[in-house]
Amino acid sequence: MDLASIGATPKGGVKRLALTDLDKQGRDKVVSWAKEAGLSITVDQIGNIFMRREGTNPDLPPVMTGSHIDTQPTGGKFDGNYGVLAGLEVIRTLNEQGIQTEAPIEVTVWTNEEGSRFVPVMMGSGVFCGAFTLEHAYSMKDVDGRNVCDELDRIGYLGAEVCGERAIGSYFEAHIEQGPVLEDADRVIGVVPAVLGLSWYDCVVTGVESHAGPTPMPLRKDALQAATVVMQEVVAIANRYEPSGRGTVGFVQVFPNSRNVIPGEVRFSIDLRNETSPLLDKMHEELLACISSVQADRGVKVSLERVSNYPPCPFDADCVNAVRIATERLGYSHMDVVSGAGHDAIYAARVAPAAMIFVPCKDGISHNEIEDARADHLAAGCNVLLHAMLERAKIAK
Incomplete structure (x- = not known):
């Protein structure tokens, strides 16, 4: 709640966009808490903050946890922030004990992480693991023309450490689920074995606009009716590939968008997701088959462009098992939950063994000012994080 007061919104949420003055205030607050807990602070060239508690064996790479504190424009208190503060609570508990x-x-x-002010999303972890270059990230501009490099410098978080040179022994990330599965199943902990892969497409259906009255039904080339066939198939494909299939059409433009004109063009987005690359490939092939059929049957042209494609991310089996063992030892109800959203853990998993811990959020709502979570659930997730990290870091004799 203290962190959420920085950038607080009237509806109870948080607006703290990356590299703004409010982000600086949030970073400064978290760093001050870390220093109070005796941690050393290092900042790398993309502004990632590493807060370190030394172990007895300096030759071992660190067991890392964390997340992000930037938010959506109408964000909540817990998305990302919980993962950072849960990590600090682990440190405080170790100190106290x-x-x-x-x-x-x-x-x-x-x-x-959010990518609201600057793209790409998950920028800091992406640069760290080499998914894209530091130079590319530095050059990204917001709507006002300000670039990442200058804004990092302005808020005092343009660090000197070379991105990616820091070793990681293993990585754990605690997070609210951002979906309704745990709450619906009345489970406290989500053990996350993987993150769904994603394919985004732009689809354009081109027909012929003509008068709605004089044009008989059999002689029409109605772009909207053809598009709805594809849209329905997107959902049908996802249902055929349960439990992790996802299919969404979230953006639609109709031209000329007039009451008595048969639509001549429809542009819309397609979002397909699944937990393995072979399943995602099958969904892609079925989408292409549907489009081919629609073109033949409806006399329209359909173009499809894949604009984004992220492979599924299976997490390390030993790290996932450490989460599961900790959950069972502590007696919390749990279930496996494959993440449908992207997280920094995806990129961390490219350079180190990794896993995630989910806790429920109220009504499954996130990226929203009314985002909420129960205190006992947050504490449970933090307890699991503590025990999973101790299993990897080992208690010194």
Whole structure:
């Protein structure tokens, strides 16, 4: 709640966009808490913050946890922020209990996870793992023409450490689920074995606009009616590939969008997701088959462009098992939940063994000012995080 007061909105949410003055205030607050807990602070060239508690064996790479503190324009208190503060709570608990670990423990704040002000999303972790270059990230501009490099410098978080040179022994990320599955199943902890892969498409259906009255039904080339066939198939494909299939049409433009004109062109988005590349490939092939059929049957032209394609991210089996064992040892109800949303853990998993811990959020709502979570659920997730990290970092003898 203290962190959420920085950028608080009238509806109870948070607006703290990446690399703004409010982001600086949030970063400064988290860093001050880390220093109070005795952590050393390092900032890398993309502004990622690493807060370190030393272990007894300096040769071991750190066990890391973290997330982000930037938000959507109408964001909530918990998305990302919970993962960072849960990591700090792990540190405070170790301090209070006088527990020393063999491996160092680090809590990380990744830069610009949300991608609301600057693209791409998950920028800090993406640069760290080499998904895109530092130069590319630096050059990205917001709507006012300000670039990432200058804004990092302006708020005092343009660090010197070379991105990606920091070793990671393993990585855990605690997060609200951002969906309704855990709440619906009345489970406290989601053990996350993987993150769904994603394919985004732009689809354009071109027919012939003509008068709605004089044109008989059999002689029409109605772009909208043809488009709705494809849209329905998107949902049908996802239903055929349960439980992790997802199919969404979220953006539609109709031309000329007039009451008594048969639509001549429809542009819309398609979002397909699944947990393995072969399943996602099958969904793609079925989408192409539907489009081919619609063109033949309806006398329209359909163009499809894949504009984004992220492969599924299976997490490390040992790290996932550490989460599951900790959950069972603590006696929390749990279930496996494949993440449908992207997280910094996806990129961390490219350079180190990784896993995630989910806790429920009220009504499954996130990226929304009314986003909420129960205190006992948040505490449970933090307890699981503590025990999973200790299993990897080892308690010093």
